[in-house]
Amino acid sequence: MFDFLPVSEVLIKYLPGIRYNLGTKAANVPIWTVGGGLRVSLNSTFKLDLDGKLVLSNDLDGLVVWSSNTSNLGIEKANLLNNGNLVLVDSKNRVVWESYNSPTSTLVPGQSLHFPQNLRAPSAKSTVSYYSFVIRESGELALVWEHNVTYWRSHSSSSAAVKEARFDNDGVLGLYDDANKMVWSTSSKDFRDPSVRLRHLRIDQDGNLRMYSWDSFVQTWRVGWQAVENQCTVFGACGLYSVCGFNSSGPVCDCLFSDSNEWATGAPATDFGNSGCKKMIDLSNCKMRTSMLVMKQTVLYGLYPPHDVDLMLGQEACRAYCSNDTTCIAATSKNDGSGLCTVKRTSFISGYQTPSVPSTSYLKACFVPQAVSARGANPHDAGLIYLSPGKPGAERGSSRKFIGTIVIIILGTLLIILVLQMFAFWFLHKRRQMKAGKRIPFGKDEQMNPHYSALIRLSFEEIQELTSNFKNQLGPSVFKGQLSNRSLVIAKVINNPVVSEKEFRVAVASLGRTHHRNLVSLTGFCFEAKHKIILFEYVPNGSLDNFLFNVDHDKSNTDWQHRLDIAIGIARGIAYLHSECQQCIVHGDLKLENVLLDEKLVPKLTNFGLFKLKEGAATSESSPERDIYMLGEILLQIVLCKRNVAVGQQVFEQLNKEKELYEIEDARGVERVVRIALWCMQSQPFLRPSIGEVVKVLEGTLSVDSPSSALIFRRQSTMEEEAVEKIEIEA
Numbered sequence: 007m008f009d010f011l012p013v014s015e016v017l018i019k020y021l022p023g024i025r026y027n028l029g030t031k032a033a034n035v036p037i038w039t040v041g042g043g044l045r046v047s048l049n050s051t052f053k054l055d056l057d058g059k060l061v062l063s064n065d066l067d068g069l070v071v072w073s074s075n076t077s078n079l080g081i082e083k084a085n086l087l088n089n090g091n092l093v094l095v096d097s098k099n100r101v102v103w104e105s106y107n108s109p110t111s112t113l114v115p116g117q118s119l120h121f122p123q124n125l126r127a128p129s130a131k132s133t134v135s136y137y138s139f140v141i142r143e144s145g146e147l148a149l150v151w152e153h154n155v156t157y158w159r160s161h162s163s164s165s166a167a168v169k170e171a172r173f174d175n176d177g178v179l180g181l182y183d184d185a186n187k188m189v190w191s192t193s194s195k196d197f198r199d200p201s202v203r204l205r206h207l208r209i210d211q212d213g214n215l216r217m218y219s220w221d222s223f224v225q226t227w228r229v230g231w232q233a234v235e236n237q238c239t240v241f242g243a244c245g246l247y248s249v250c251g252f253n254s255s256g257p258v259c260d261c262l263f264s265d266s267n268e269w270a271t272g273a274p275a276t277d278f279g280n281s282g283c284k285k286m287i288d289l290s291n292c293k294m295r296t297s298m299l300v301m302k303q304t305v306l307y308g309l310y311p312p313h314d315v316d317l318m319l320g321q322e323a324c325r326a327y328c329s330n331d332t333t334c335i336a337a338t339s340k341n342d343g344s345g346l347c348t349v350k351r352t353s354f355i356s357g358y359q360t361p362s363v364p365s366t367s368y369l370k371a372c373f374v375p376q377a378v379s380a381r382g383a384n385p386h387d388a389g390l391i392y393l394s395p396g397k398p399g400a401e402r403g404s405s406r407k408f409i410g411t412i413v414i415i416i417l418g419t420l421l422i423i424l425v426l427q428m429f430a431f432w433f434l435h436k437r438r439q440m441k442a443g444k445r446i447p448f449g450k451d452e453q454m455n456p457h458y459s460a461l462i463r464l465s466f467e468e469i470q471e472l473t474s475n476f477k478n479q480l481g482p483s484v485f486k487g488q489l490s491n492r493s494l495v496i497a498k499v500i501n502n503p504v505v506s507e508k509e510f511r512v513a514v515a516s517l518g519r520t521h522h523r524n525l526v527s528l529t530g531f532c533f534e535a536k537h538k539i540i541l542f543e544y545v546p547n548g549s550l551d552n553f554l555f556n557v558d559h560d561k562s563n564t565d566w567q568h569r570l571d572i573a574i575g576i577a578r579g580i581a582y583l584h585s586e587c588q589q590c591i592v593h594g595d596l597k598l599e600n601v602l603l604d605e606k607l608v609p610k611l612t613n614f615g616l617f618k619l620k621e622g623a624a625t626s627e628s629s630p631e632r633d634i635y636m637l638g639e640i641l642l643q644i645v646l647c648k649r650n651v652a653v654g655q656q657v658f659e660q661l662n663k664e665k666e667l668y669e670i671e672d673a674r675g676v677e678r679v680v681r682i683a684l685w686c687m688q689s690q691p692f693l694r695p696s697i698g699e700v701v702k703v704l705e706g707t708l709s710v711d712s713p714s715s716a717l718i719f720r721r722q723s724t725m726e727e728e729a730v731e732k733i734e735i736e737a
Contacts, residue, residue, distance in 0.1 A: 008086055010050070011036060019045040022052050022062060024090050024105065026204065030225060035218075037090050037112045037206055038105045041072040041708055042126060054084045060094070060103075069693065070711050076103050090114050113207040115175040121168075126707065129242075130211040137213040141171050145189075147181065149215055149233060149240075157213075157241040158233050160190050173207045177217060177230060194219060194230030205230075213240040238358045241307075247283040249304065249357040262299070262355070262369060289335070292372035298329055299369040304359040306336045306350060306367045319347040325368045338367045461518040462530035466537040473497050481599065486544065494544035495529055498613065499537075507533055514540065517615045520587060524579030526602060526612040545610050550640075551598035553607075554647050566676065568607060569644045573679060574704045575609040576601055580637060581697045583614060584630050591615045592629060596636035598643060631691035637700065638686025645679055678703060681710045 007027045010020035011034070023039035040052065040062050049065035058081030060074040080096040081103075087093060092105040106117050111127045113119065121141050129135040129151075138150045145168030147160035160181065169184050177194035194217040196202050204220035215233040220226075234240050237257045238250035244259035251258060261283035289296060307314075319327060321339040324347035328337035333351045340346040342364040357367065470476065472495070473487035480486055483499040510533055518528045530541040547553070550572065583591040593600075594617025602610045643649060682703040688694050695703075695710075702708035 008052070008092070009034075010046070010052075013045060018048050020048070020050065021045060022050070023110075024086065024092060026220075028204075028220070028225075033220075033225060033227065035206075035208075035227065037114050038092070038108075039110045042110045042702070043128065044072055044708075046071065054081070054094075058094070060084065071699075072709060073711055074103055075709060079103075089116055091117075111209050113173040115173055115205055117173055119171040125207075125209045125215075127209045127211050127213075129213070137209060137211075139209045139215050141168070141181075145181070147171055147190075149209070149213065151213065151241040155241050157239060158215075160192075173205075175205070177202070177205055177219065179207060179217070192231060196228075196230050212237065213243070236360075238360065242356055243358075244356060245283065246356055249301070249359045251359040262357070289332075289370060289372060296329070296370050296372060298325055299371050300325075301357070301359065301367045301369065303361050303363045303365065304338075304357055304367040305363055305365050306338050306355055306357040306369065315349045315351070317347045317349060318345050320345060321366055323347070324349075328368055328370060334370065336367060336369045338365050340365050461514065461528060462541075464530055464532050464541070466532055466534050466539075469497055469532050469537070469539055469541075481549075487541075489529075493529075496526075496542040496544050496612075498540045498542060498616075500540065500616065510538065513615065516587075516589065516591065520583070520591065520614075522579055522582040522586075524575045524609055524611060525582065525614065526610045540616070542612055545602035545604050545612075547603035547605060547607065549599050550601040550603060550609065550644075551649070553603055554598065554643065555649060570675065570679070570704070572601075572603070572607065572609045573641055573644050574701070576611065576640060577637065577697065577701045577704050579609070579611040580633055581701050583611075584633070584697050590630060592617070593633045593636075596633050596640065598640060598649075601640070629691070630697070631694055634686050634694045634697060634700070635688075635691075637697075638683040638694075641679055641683035641686065645676060645683070675706065678706070678710060681712050684712065685710065 007025060008023070009025050010022050011025060013019050013021045021036065021039055021043065023036040025034045025036045028034055044062065046062065047065045051063045051065075053061060053063075055061055055077075057077040058079055059076045061070050062072040063070050074094065076094055079102050081094045082097050083095060085093050085095065090105075093101045094103040096102055107123075109117065109119065109123060109125055111125050113125065119125070119139075119141050121143050123141065125139040127137050129137060135152060138153075140148050140150055142148060148156050149158040150156050167184050168181050168189065169186075171179065171181050173179050176198045177196060178191055179193070180188045180191040183189050194205070196219050199219075201222070202219045203222070205217065207215070207217050209215050213234075214237065216229050217231040218227045219230045221228050237243055238252075243257075244250045247262050249260055249262060251260060317324070317327065319339070321341065324337050324339040327347065328334040328349055331349070334349050335352060336350045336355055338348045338350075340348075355369070464472075469487070472489055473485045476485045476497075478486040480496065483501060485497045485499070487495050487497050489495055511531075514528070514531050521527070526545060527543045528540065529543060532539040532541075554569075580593060580596070583593060591614060593611065593614040595613050596611075600611060600613045602612055604610060682695065682700055685693070685695050686700065699708060703710050
């Protein structure tokens with residue numbers, strides 16, 4: 007039956023879709039959801055319009071959030087069949103549209119999957135990550151994280167062209183070729199059991215694909231088969247900076263550093279929440295020597311490949327190579343005789359640990375008492391800290407006495423060092439006093455403690471030196487510089503700040519904890535009486551406005567697919583700031599000039615979160631809704647390759663000229679981007695979509711209608727007043 011299933015009692019949100027009608031709430035799982043899982047409010051409606059399309063409308067204002075796009079196709083009625091298929095038929099009772107051809111996360115018996123269709127489930131750890139079950143053109147089934155990491159495949163041995171994947175009534179999932187011959191199959195453990203009347207195949211939010219059978223005796227769903235038997239081999243099963251291992255109850259999650267646990271130690275691998283573990287200490291800010299954490303029977307992998315380098319080295323040589331390489335974060339050495347050493351240069355680390363894994367992994371860490379006490383040290387191996395394999399979170403209590411001894415030794419050593427330093431202190435006292443007169447005190451609140459931030463603090467004189475006295479200016483208040491390690495940086499001067507030192511440092515520390523491939527990384531700051539400066543990483547290809555509007559630019563790089571990828575990257579960066587940080591971070595100044603492109607044309611947002619530090623920055627719309635509005639404006643600029651839309655011109659007329667100029671083939675995709683841009687630029691903030699919905703529309707997993715009537719958009723800026731422009735759009 008079709009129903010609105012409650013998914014949040016606190017927010018009063020519902021999931022519209024087709025579900026089983028088995029009496030109990032827990033048993034009535036959905037087999038198809040509108041729009042792949044759209045949430046709506048109370049009193050929302052799902053109906054068949056007079057023009058023949060199914061529409062889902064929000065309760066507040068009747069806003070259409072999804073439609074079947076079947077207008078003017080002669081639709082007479084909608085039927086929900088006994089097999090769970092929702093169909094739209096014409097006057098001759100022919101099926102024009104059916105939900106079976108738009109699967110979401112579930113297949114029921116008799117339903118097929120054709121290339122390039124897929125089943126999709128949002129990751130339990132992120133609002134913008136997802137797992138997919140896909141049928142590939144090569145003729146195999148696969149489970150994929152995001153779009154490029156495959157962690158399970160069917161391995162069909164047939165050379166015939168595969169036509170479809172079909173889930174049958176008897177509990178068999180099979181691949182069939184053009185001759186309808188089964189070339190690969192797998193089955194539920196209750197295969198052909200006559201007592202089983204109901205089955206379904208579903209990809210769950212933990213990334214595993216499972217067959218479920220209804221047990222009518224105990225009134226519950228039972229798992230009859232799952233693709234990945236070892237949940238730890240699901241990519242990113244426990245999230246960032248964590249390891250998936252085993253104890254007596256099965257697979258569990260644990261943090262690589264014990265003081266970074268956000269969930270209870272030993273949490274089940276299928277129940278770890280969305281917070282995961284905290285980021286490890288940044289090695290560039292390590293004031294003591296680094297050590298190598300040794301994890302036997304462990305494989306580490308990065309979440310954003312390709313950041314791995316494979317070398318042919320023995321185990322000890324692999325460890326030494328990573329220890330001496332300043333860019334190496336971790337390494338995994340295979341103990342299977344292959345001599346393979348995988349060096350990882352990304353801090354996005356997670357792992358898999360079990361006694362059956364023939365690998366030893368090394369993780370570089372700052373040698374501090376917390377790291378030593380977390381797992382225990384081997385006094386015979388200088389610079390090595392051993393982590394117990396196979397029992398994460400299960401044996402820490404047994405080592406408390408040993409940990410206490412280690413702590414006493416370390417504290418005693420530190421005390422001796424402090425006494426010796428006192429004798430030399432007075433030599434430097436006067437010079438430090440002179441420098442202190444020029445700087446505002448650092449303060450003692452832990453928001454800027456090195457354990458909580460990887461940022462460096464520089465004096466204004468040091469900023470002058472690394473920028474060659476602000477010689478290379480890239481833009482207003484923006485200068486290029488070079489650190490002592492030859493890393494290129496951008497110095498952003500904050501003019502007329504209106505915040506205290508503590509507020510400044512708290513804000514900068516919050517921004518320093520952001521890490522995303524579509525955000526420019528913060529590297530440091532300067533806070534003095536007359537100078538407030540932020541340091542960002544340098545991005546080589548300049549800003550997006552130069553990329554779009556420079557007449558001398560290579561137009562081969564501005565084709566539609568490049569621009570669409572840039573738009574998706576910008577939206578994902580905003581989604582991370584709004585939804586995945588500990589606190590929502592508002593960009594506040596989203597425009598083309600604040601989107602930079604790296605050497606691979608990957609967009610990176612800059613100047614995010616700084617609006618609170620500037621004079622006169624507080625506005626009535628300094629909020630996520632303001633970011634959504636500005637994102638819509640950027641999307642139109644990307645589509646039309648124009649900075650401004652002239653008064654009286656129509657967007658779709660300009661769009662037709664754009665199509666002729668650049669020979670855009672994906673006309674429907676372009677129109678989809680324009681539609682979501684217009685919704686983002688609604689003058690009323692409550693009419694604008696969420697950033698998660700924007701990402702899904704840009705990715706092509708969520709459809710969107712055009713605004714239904716003429717709209718007036720108001721261009722506003724927190725820095726200057728602009729004239730009101732009216733853009734008339736015909737529905």
